[in-house]
Amino acid sequence: MRTLCVACHYEVTRTQHKELKEIRKKAKEHLKNALNKQKDKPSEATEELDDESLLIAVPGSAYSLGFPGNGSDEKAAE
Secondary structure (H helix, E strand, O other): OOOOOOOHHHHHHHHHHHHHHHHHHHHHHHHHHHHHHHHHOHHHHOOOOHHHHHOOOOOOHHOOOOOOOOOOHHHHHO
């Protein structure tokens, strides 16, 4: 490995910093654009989501009292 004099090292380091700064700037811009595109376009999963399919009847739970298919509605009606 070669060693550089202080002046050369400064020059090389400065050039590397400029290159890395440009790469980070482009990557940040690319990420921002990708996130904006994703935000603008609704997800297919959210469009097709059916809330009823997420409900689960838990016997004895107060949250399940109004749930269809839970026998407690029939018992309460009697």
